[in-house]
Amino acid sequence: QQQVKQSPQSLIVQKGGISIINCAYENTAFDYFPWYQQFPGKGPALLIAIRPDVSEKKEGRFTISFNKSAKQFSLHIMDSQPGDSATYFCAGGYNNNDMRFGAGTRLTVKP
Amino acid sequence: DVKVTQSSRYLVKRTGEKVFLECVQDMDHENMFWYRQDPGLGLRLIYFSYDVKMKEKGDIPEGYSVSREKKERFSLILESASTNQTSMYLCASGSNTDTQYFGPGTRLTVL
Known part of the structure; x- marks a missing residue:
């Protein structure tokens, strides 16, 4: 039983477009919601993270939107670039560490 | 920069063999984790450890064991490898x- 559900499985976006990936979680005890980015042949790396006391966090072109009542959060990538092509994982967890991951979204940004 | 190293990038074993996967971190972190990643399933937690000689089962511990004798090292052991552990x-x-x-x-x- 997956505690964090992620969609879509794959996403194709034109360069300059907006990429949106959605996640939903079940465990209301989660207090940490990171997004990880993984390039082929590499391990996942933290991209951006949010805590449930804020509704939005922005870092450069990457924004997390968080809806606590709906138990949903999403990643928005503005002005998507071919270099953003990667697999993205959302996660939910406690104390930054005991995390459960979504199934991943393979993003392809076409030039 | 944090560095987490794994003993092998690629490994081929035969059914029934005992397999050791080694992991070393250089950041003096208390917590260490083993996941397996499969297409469409994301990252699934096998085992984790919050301290030396301490271990906790994750979501899919069957067929695996772990060892943490030193803070920086966390080993995953497949006692008798099976084809469904290809990952x-x-x-x-x-x-x-x-x-x-x-x-x-x-x-x-x-194999």
């Missing part, structure tokens, strides 16, 4: 005030 194995480390950092992964094939 990418990712090790991660972290602390309660910092996120998880992942190694590059070991792609294990069991």
Whole structure:
């Protein structure tokens, strides 16, 4: 039983477009919601993270939107670039560490 | 920079063999984790450890065991490898005030 559900499985976006990936979680005890980015042949790396006391966090072109009542959060990538092509994982967890991951979204940004 | 290293990038073993996957971190993190990554399933937690000689089962511990004799080293053991354990194995480390950092992964094939 997956505690964090992620969609879509794959996403194709034109360069300059907006990429949106959605996640939903079940465990209301989660207090940490990171997004990880993984390039082929590499391990996942933290991209951006949010805590449930804020509704939005922005870092450069990457924004997390968080809806606590709906138990949903999403990643928005503005002005998507071919270099953003990667697999993205959302996660939910406690104390930054005991995390459960979504199934991943393979993003392809076409030039 | 945090460095998490895994002993092998690629490994091929035969059914029934005992397999050891080693992970070493250089950040003095208390917490270490083993995940397996499969297409469409994301990252699934196998085992984790919050301290030396301490271990906790994750979501899919069956067929695996772990060992943590030193703080920096966390080993995953497949007592008798089976073909359904063919997967990418990712090790991660972290602390309660910092996120998880992942190694590059070991792609294990069991024939």
